[in-house]
Amino acid sequence: MKIKETATIISQECLCEGVYSMWLATSIAKKAQAGQFVSVYSNSDARLLPRPISICEIAGAGDGADTKIPGRIRLVYRTVGEGTREFSRMSAGDKLEILGPNGNGFLPALREEIRPGTKALLIGGGIGIPPMVGLAAQLGCDVTIVAGYRTGKEMFLTEELERYGKLYISTDDGSAGTKGCVIDAIEEAGLNADVIFSCGPRPMLRGVKDFSLSRSIPSYVSMEERMACGVGACLGCVCSAEDVDDHSKVKNKRVCVDGPVFEVSEVVL
Amino acid sequence: MNTSVVIAGVKLKNPVMTASGTFGSGMEYSEFVDLNRLGAVVTKGVSLTPWEGNPTPRIAEVYGGMLNAIGLQNPGIDTFIKRDLEFLKNCDTTVIVNVCGKTMEEYIGVVERLADTDVDMLEINVSCPNVKEGAIAFGQNPEALAKITKALKEKAKQPIIMKLSPNVTDIALMAKICEDNGADAVSLINTITGMKIDINRRSFVLANRTGGMSGPAVKPVAVRMVYQAAQAVSIPVIGMGGIVTAEDALEFIMAGATAVAVGCANFTDPYATVKVIEGIEKYMTDNNVEDVKELTGCVR
Numbered sequence: 001m002k003i004k005e006t007a008t009i010i011s012q013e014c015l016c017e018g019v020y021s022m023w024l025a026t027s028i029a030k031k032a033q034a035g036q037f038v039s040v041y042s043n044s045d046a047r048l049l050p051r052p053i054s055i056c057e058i059a060g061a062g063d064g065a066d067t068k069i070p071g072r073i074r075l076v077y078r079t080v081g082e083g084t085r086e087f088s089r090m091s092a093g094d095k096l097e098i099l100g101p102n103g104n105g106f107l108p109a110l111r112e113e114i115r116p117g118t119k120a121l122l123i124g125g126g127i128g129i130p131p132m133v134g135l136a137a138q139l140g141c142d143v144t145i146v147a148g149y150r151t152g153k154e155m156f157l158t159e160e161l162e163r164y165g166k167l168y169i170s171t172d173d174g175s176a177g178t179k180g181c182v183i184d185a186i187e188e189a190g191l192n193a194d195v196i197f198s199c200g201p202r203p204m205l206r207g208v209k210d211f212s213l214s215r216s217i218p219s220y221v222s223m224e225e226r227m228a229c230g231v232g233a234c235l236g237c238v239c240s241a242e243d244v245d246d247h248s249k250v251k252n253k254r255v256c257v258d259g260p261v262f263e264v265s266e267v268v269l
Numbered sequence: 270m271n272t273s274v275v276i277a278g279v280k281l282k283n284p285v286m287t288a289s290g291t292f293g294s295g296m297e298y299s300e301f302v303d304l305n306r307l308g309a310v311v312t313k314g315v316s317l318t319p320w321e322g323n324p325t326p327r328i329a330e331v332y333g334g335m336l337n338a339i340g341l342q343n344p345g346i347d348t349f350i351k352r353d354l355e356f357l358k359n360c361d362t363t364v365i366v367n368v369c370g371k372t373m374e375e376y377i378g379v380v381e382r383l384a385d386t387d388v389d390m391l392e393i394n395v396s397c398p399n400v401k402e403g404a405i406a407f408g409q410n411p412e413a414l415a416k417i418t419k420a421l422k423e424k425a426k427q428p429i430i431m432k433l434s435p436n437v438t439d440i441a442l443m444a445k446i447c448e449d450n451g452a453d454a455v456s457l458i459n460t461i462t463g464m465k466i467d468i469n470r471r472s473f474v475l476a477n478r479t480g481g482m483s484g485p486a487v488k489p490v491a492v493r494m495v496y497q498a499a500q501a502v503s504i505p506v507i508g509m510g511g512i513v514t515a516e517d518a519l520e521f522i523m524a525g526a527t528a529v530a531v532g533c534a535n536f537t538d539p540y541a542t543v544k545v546i547e548g549i550e551k552y553m554t555d556n557n558v559e560d561v562k563e564l565t566g567c568v569r
């Protein structure tokens with residue numbers, strides 16, 4: 001069941017240039033799963049549409065000191081426009097309207113694939129990294145993480161990720177970890193996996209799809225698309241599907257409710 | 270207090286309905302809203318066969334509004350009847366199905382398929398790109414509008430509401446054409462054609478280049494057009510375009526709308542429809558209005 005409510009900001013900090021982290025007190029925390037997202041509303045009447053932001057961590061589900069207090073979720077976001085800039089100017093005690101938890105999350109996939117010894121490879125690129133923290137916390141198997149950043153100066157969430165598994169890093173300019181993309185880091189380290197989870201920009205997801213299919217590794221990607229309703233009603237957020245979708249009856253799937261997580265061979269990247 | 274209104278013999282428990290395409294068939298929003306509270310649920314446009322719609326991005330936010338270029342993606346009438354109408358059967362509200370098509374034959378096909386369902390009314394979206402008339406919508410050409418209104422009125426078992434495009438020079442004329450050709454009501458406004466450019470990428474924000482604008486920023490235009498249409502015809506007018514609050518809805522009602530629809534305000538607040546209904550009730554109590562019909566067209 002989704003809810004819309006006024007959440008209270010517990011803390012807000014800048015993780016690196018343009019990337020912010022916000023802990024929110026909300027009853028959505030009780031129902032949320034890794035890979036789901038919340039719709040965050042602006043306080044300005046000029047901005048009608050909610051901003052979809054992935055749930056980075058869910059309190060009660062992680063090992064960090066911050067994550068012990070139940071009833072809280074963490075959002076980590078990059079300021080790209082007016083909406084996210086507005087959120088970044090808010091501070092502890094301020095109120096924010098949110099709706100969620102939205103989308104399927106990684107859980108449906110988890111039930112099928114994961115046993116204690118399963119080797120899971122988590123791949124995050126840029127602002128696609130945040131949901132990987134919550135996922136790593138919920139997996140409870142052998143976790144390896146690959147995180148791709150633009151540069152070594154703009155890295156975030158590395159400490160959190162290291163709590164749950166070995167972390168490999170790639171940067172576009174080579175200033176930290178492997179120079180190049182996440183796939184370069186995977187190949188350099190010779191990583192293998194029983195299952196892959198990824199979230200990041202489209203070109204990265206394409207690379208992950210090719211890598212997974214070439215090795216026949218079950219693989220789940222988290223997709224992004226412009227949204228209006230965020231609840232499955234407006235058909236604004238569709239992505240192209242390989243086959244006719246059962247709900248839409250055309251080759252389109254709704255990212256906001258059928259996703260954002262899809263089995264990699266279901267979607268056209 | 271009486272909030273009910275009647276359109277073409279169909280009674281709505283209150284004058285507030287959902288605007289087509291912004292509420293699906295109510296399924297998704299039923300998690301938030303008690304659909305039984307609504308005057309009517311107007312469904313997403315449905316065509317004879319499944320439509321893919323446009324490529325993405327389909328959505329762009331603009332100041333005080335939004336652009337959409339969904340391209341009328343829908344699962345087609347067969348799935349719609351089996352799934353969406355089946356769901357709506359269990360709701361105690363008036364059901365209005367929004368009909369779209371690329372040719373006259375497609376519109377007629379949908380209307381005929383709906384003939385033996387218990388749908389209360391049909392809303393004909395004449396803003397679809399019309400392949401036969403060179404991608405000009407039926408709703409933008411007086412002769413085409415006359416022809417399609419007449420043809421659908423002949424075939425339809427339920428009352429028909431013609432949904433008018435605001436992208437015309439003379440809205441009063443278009444409303445009159447619908448009335449003269451047998452329409453039971455008109456609804457307006459559909460979205461206003463707009464465009465947004467991403468100056469960093471130097472390209473269009475929407476894959477379709479243009480999109481339909483809606484939201485609070487279009488309200489003054491919509492109120493003006495509803496007023497002009499209501500002055501021109503004696504059939505009921507359903508008003509929409511930027512309604513967020515009860516005050517917005519009351520503007521439309523006073524301009525001559527028998528009922529109103531709430532569109533993209535649902536995206537900002539899934540409870541918007543019910544808040545508008547409650548706000549109208551409060552206005553009526555505060556101002557000693559016994560019957561909402563006293564307000565309809567009270568500003569001349």
Ligand SMILES: Cc1cc2nc3c(=O)[nH]c(=O)nc-3n(C[C@H](O)[C@H](O)[C@H](O)COP(=O)(O)OP(=O)(O)OC[C@H]3O[C@@H](n4cnc5c(N)ncnc54)[C@H](O)[C@@H]3O)c2cc1C
Nearest residue numbers: 051052053054076077078080081082083084224225226330
């Ligand atoms: C399922 C999902 C999860 C996401 N998770 C995160 C996250 O954890 N952290 C994070 O920083 N970002 C995330 N994003 C992207 C985030 O939604 C956008 O960066 C944000 O909406 C931009 O808003 P703005 O007002 O700052 O930008 P503007 O460009 O001013 O926004 C204008 C409009 O475009 C939309 N928009 C702009 N960029 C995007 C985008 N990339 N994706 C979807 N809509 C966009 C906005 O929502 C708004 O409606 C996610 C997107 C999706 C779809």
Ligand SMILES: Cc1cc2nc3c(=O)[nH]c(=O)nc-3n(C[C@H](O)[C@H](O)[C@H](O)COP(=O)(O)O)c2cc1C
Nearest residue numbers: 288289290314337394458459483484510511532533
């Ligand atoms: C995402 C979206 C989809 C829409 N789909 C339809 C549709 O299928 N048929 C139709 O007649 N109008 C459609 N409309 C137009 C609305 O029903 C309404 O006329 C318009 O949005 C103005 O109202 P608003 O400002 O309250 O949104 C759509 C509008 C939006 C925003």
Ligand code: FES
Nearest residue numbers: 230234235237256
């Ligand atoms: S955002 Fe409306 S259907 Fe996904």
